[in-house]
Amino acid sequence: MTETAVLGGGCFWCTESVFLALRGVLGVTPGYSGGHVQHPSYEQVCTKTTGHIEVVRVVFDPEIIDFETVLRVFFSTHDPSTLDRQGGDVGPQYASAIFYQSPAQKETARKIMLEVQDEIGEPVVTRLLEAQTFWPAESYHHNYYARNPGQGYCQVVISPKLAKFRKRYTALLSS
Known part of the structure; x- marks a missing residue:
């Protein structure tokens, strides 16, 4: 039995890299959700006019890692207190969002x-949204960090984020 989470936490390259490292995560797919355009492209989403958010679909084994831990x-x-931005990535496509897949996920997310x-002493602006159509991103976005570790954005943004994450969550990492 598996469970699915659809999460927007800024650039999906960063978010995908984090979740791929967790024990109990069976798959992570970058994509788009929440907009009004059918089969959006990355270029369309970057125009900031489609309403889509860059997200990852995380399929996990709830016997190994539960939704609360996810x-x-x-x-x-990521920073859930900044509206439509994560660091230098600015725009509605970088919104912090949870597309809940069930009433139980909605309640857990609220909690x-x-x-x-x-904990942070600031308002959390993460959008809590009902599940919507998930559109997988183009294939060149899949496993982006693993395939492009020397790329500038990967070195400056993703590598430090992963190092911090690995240090904090050592016990949750896959082998």
Whole structure:
């Protein structure tokens, strides 16, 4: 039995890299959700007019890693207090968002969002949205960091984020 989470935490290259490293995660697919254009392309989403958010679809084994833990990792690896931006990535496509897949996920997300807000002492602007169509990103976005570790964005943004994540969540890492 598996469960699915659809999460927007800024650039999907970063988010994908984090979740691929977790034990119990069976697959991560970058893509788009939340917009009004059918089969959006990366170029269309970058125009900021489609309403889509860059997301990852995370398929996981809830016997190994539960949704609450997935969310704790999600919130600790991006800034949920900035509206439509993560660092230098600015625009509605970089919104912090959870597309809940069930009423149970919605309730868990609400609970964790309140806890995170108390922890950071700032309003959490993460959007809690009902599941919508997930459109997989173009193939060149899949496993981007693993295939392009020397690329500038990967070195400056993703590598430090992964190092911090690995240090904090050593016990959750896959072998």
